[in-house]
Amino acid sequence: MNKRVLTLLLSCLLLWAAVAAPASAAAPNPDLSGVPGTWAPGATPGNLNPDYPVILFVQGLTSNAGTWYQTNDMYQTAYNNGYQTAFVELYDSGGPSKNMWDNGKLLADKIVEISKAFPGKKIVVVAHSKGGVDTQTALVHYGAYPYVSNVITLGSPHHGSQLADLAYSDWAGWLAELIGYKTEGTYSMQTSYMNYFRSITDTHANASKNKIYTFAGDSWHDSSLIYLLGGLYLSKFGANDGVVTVSSAHNPKGTMVKIGPWDHNVVHNGSPMFPLIKPYLTSAAGLAAEAESSGQSTARDANPLEPVQPGSTLIRGGKHESIAVERFLVENDVRSITFDWIADQPADRLELIAPSGEKRTIDVKVEQDQELFKNGWHHTAVVAKPEQGEWTLQVQSQKPGAHLLTVQYDSALSDSLKLTTKDKHKFRVETDGSGLSSDKLNVRYNVNFIPEQGNPGKKHIQSLKKQAAAGANNELELTAAQEPGVYQTSVEVRGETAQGVPFERSLLRSVYVDKQGGRH
Numbered sequence: 001m002n003k004r005v006l007t008l009l010l011s012c013l014l015l016w017a018a019v020a021a022p023a024s025a026a027a028p029n030p031d032l033s034g035v036p037g038t039w040a041p042g043a044t045p046g047n048l049n050p051d052y053p054v055i056l057f058v059q060g061l062t063s064n065a066g067t068w069y070q071t072n073d074m075y076q077t078a079y080n081n082g083y084q085t086a087f088v089e090l091y092d093s094g095g096p097s098k099n100m101w102d103n104g105k106l107l108a109d110k111i112v113e114i115s116k117a118f119p120g121k122k123i124v125v126v127a128h129s130k131g132g133v134d135t136q137t138a139l140v141h142y143g144a145y146p147y148v149s150n151v152i153t154l155g156s157p158h159h160g161s162q163l164a165d166l167a168y169s170d171w172a173g174w175l176a177e178l179i180g181y182k183t184e185g186t187y188s189m190q191t192s193y194m195n196y197f198r199s200i201t202d203t204h205a206n207a208s209k210n211k212i213y214t215f216a217g218d219s220w221h222d223s224s225l226i227y228l229l230g231g232l233y234l235s236k237f238g239a240n241d242g243v244v245t246v247s248s249a250h251n252p253k254g255t256m257v258k259i260g261p262w263d264h265n266v267v268h269n270g271s272p273m274f275p276l277i278k279p280y281l282t283s284a285a286g287l288a289a290e291a292e293s294s295g296q297s298t299a300r301d302a303n304p305l306e307p308v309q310p311g312s313t314l315i316r317g318g319k320h321e322s323i324a325v326e327r328f329l330v331e332n333d334v335r336s337i338t339f340d341w342i343a344d345q346p347a348d349r350l351e352l353i354a355p356s357g358e359k360r361t362i363d364v365k366v367e368q369d370q371e372l373f374k375n376g377w378h379h380t381a382v383v384a385k386p387e388q389g390e391w392t393l394q395v396q397s398q399k400p401g402a403h404l405l406t407v408q409y410d411s412a413l414s415d416s417l418k419l420t421t422k423d424k425h426k427f428r429v430e431t432d433g434s435g436l437s438s439d440k441l442n443v444r445y446n447v448n449f450i451p452e453q454g455n456p457g458k459k460h461i462q463s464l465k466k467q468a469a470a471g472a473n474n475e476l477e478l479t480a481a482q483e484p485g486v487y488q489t490s491v492e493v494r495g496e497t498a499q500g501v502p503f504e505r506s507l508l509r510s511v512y513v514d515k516q517g518g519r520h
Contacts, residue, residue: 027079030087032065036094039110040065041117042075042085049082053124053149053281056086056114058107060129060156060268061185062374064093067128067268074126074270081278086114086123090134097185100130100197104137108144115147122149124281128268129244130189132156133197136212136251140201145209151254152277153214155241155267159248160194162237162508163230163372166406169508170446170490171317174402178344179375186372187452190486191248192512195520202252212254213280215273217241217262225367225378227263229340232408236310241267243371264371311417311493315506317404324395326405330355331503332388335410341379341395342369343403349396350379355389376404388501409505419491419507424519427476427509429493442494443474451485478511487511 030040055078057068065087069075078085088110091098115123125148127135132153139145157164164186166172176182187193201207220231220242227242234240238247243264250256258276266272316326330337341350346368352360362381369376379395393405416432429443481487491507512520 027069027076029069029075030065032087032089034064034066034089034093036089036091037106037110039086039088039114042087043079044084045079045082047082048084051282052083053122054084054086054114054118055281056088056111056123056125056148058088058125058127058131058135059090059092060127060131061189061372062092062097062370063129063131065089072269074268074274077270077274081274083281084118084121086118088114090131092185096180096183097130099184099188100133100137101141101188102184103134105142107134108138108142111138111144111147123147124149125151126154126277127151127156128154129156129264130185132214132251133158133188133194136201139210140204140206143206145206148210150211150213150280150282152280153212153249153251153254154273154277155217155244155249155262155264156214156251157189157194157244157248158214158251159198160189160191161244161248161372162191162234163243164189165191165488165508165510166233166315166404167372168448168450168486168488168510169315169317170448170488171315171506172404173317174319175317175342175344175376175404178402179373181373181376184452187450187486189372190488190510190512192486192510192520196512196514196518198252199518199520207253211280212251213257213277214249214251214254215257215262215267215276216244216246216249216259217264217267218246218259219261219266220263223263223265225365225380226369226371227265229338229378229380229406230371231263232338233313233340233406236312236414309419309507309509310415311419311505311507312409312411312414313506314407314409314504315405315490315508316407317402319400319402320395320397321400322397324397324403326393326403327390328393328405328407329390329502329504330386330388330409331411331413331497332499332501333411333413333497334386334388336382336384337386337410338382338408339380339393340406340408341393341403342373342376342405343379343395343397344376344401345397345399346377347379347395347397351394352381352383353392353394355387355391373404413497413503414505417493417505419509421509421511424511425477425479427478427489427491429474429491429507436495436497440495441474444492445476446490446492447476447478447481448488448490449481449483449485450488451483481511481513482517484513484515487513 090103218239231242241264
């Protein structure tokens with residue numbers, strides 16, 4: 001190789017390095033400190049493409065802007081790809097989570113400010129979890145749609161999450177007060193309230209002004225303990241990412257682009273997701289890619305609020321002293337049970353006692369929640385082929401507190417027992433006839449009325465029917481419930497299997513009554 005060719009080659013390499021280095025260098029974090037209502041641009045990449053839109057990243061429930069660049073390479077990946085970015089702190093960043101109305105109004109104001117800071121450019125919103133609901137609220141109800149082209153939601157509960165229903169159940173009350181997860185944000189994620197939200201959003205004149213593309217995860221089995229337990233509870237409602245079901249992640253006004261092997265955290269990480277969302281960041285490319293993704297939209301046909309709930313769970317909870325005891329029944333032919341003890345503090349000792357009185361050695365995994373039960377401590381274990389009879393779980397802690405126990409049964413009986421609703425006026429416990437008799441069930445209902453927070457002069461929770469026996473045909477009549485708010489119905493069912501062995505299950509369903517008397 002002659003000297004001239006070598007010099008030319010080295011010059012090209014140096015020029016390439018000068019151009020490529022800024023795109024692959026570490027992008028400095030935005031200047032944000034978690035103060036609600038503040039926003040900051042990301043660093044301008046050296047390989048900036050002037051034709052690209054600005055990506056505005058919106059966080060989810062109980063999160064902050066750092067979710068996109070602290071232990072997440074989404075910001076860095078967008079920077080490497082030549083995109084300008086912006087980050088915003090919603091109310092969740094600096095205190096208790098807020099509902100979509102408060103966050104949506106704040107976000108709409110910030111979108112206007114951000115648009116002015118990037119004159120001549122459209123904004124594409126990439127939102128995780130509840131941030132997708134907050135974003136649609138900002139665009140549709142607070143008029144921010146002209147400043148935004150496309151919206152991409154990642155694991156967003158567009159129809160709510162059944163975990164939010166669990167958080168507001170009768171069994172979770174004491175724990176909620178201690179760890180503070182009963183917030184306006186969690187309240188608004190209850191499935192009945194989100195059904196109301198959909199009814200006034202999907203029919204709105206602004207609902208189709210922006211293209212919405214959604215991604216959903218259906219993997220939780222190999223995830224952290226938090227998503228493993230959430231996924232197990234949600235599995236009776238369908239495929240899910242450990243927090244949100246696939247059917248709930250579908251926006252009725254959007255296109256489900258892809259359902260992939262992600263949990264609720266991975267679904268918003270840069271490395272796996274940015275290559276998938278990149279085609280939808282520009283309008284023309286998005287339309288072309290939309291046609292290719294039509295096969296993923298099967299969630300469109302699913303009813304995310306199917307009014308039938310299978311009976312695979314037992315739920316207990318309440319206040320306890322330093323030693324807490326819960327007992328639960330296991331019927332015959334149960335393949336396995338998985339229990340999750342959620343408390344306000346990690347347990348010093350946990351003992352599981354079999355019906356024979358034998359103390360079982362179990363592998364208990366412990367992890368602190370960062371999602372809907374944020375600040376709560378999970379203690380979980382699996383027992384294969386448990387013997388029938390009454391089991392005892394005894395837990396010792398350093399100080400008095402509160403807990404929520406869920407027991408998931410893997411058994412044939414779980415598929416034969418169901419809670420159904422009719423026109424949001426009646427609840428009924430039914431069986432499929434496979435060895436269970438409906439007329440031999442002992443069904444007890446407890447209905448709590450939960451007005452929206454911030455409603456002056458009203459108790460946060462009012463018990464309307466304390467452990468009242470069911471009426472004819474194991475039905476509960478809710479026609480008289482007319483005051484606006486959520487009516488959370490906790491159901492306890494006891495009975496006997498075809499072999500005469502006692503069993504018990506818990507069922508849960510809510511109805512939201514709006515100010516016009518509509519039921520959702």
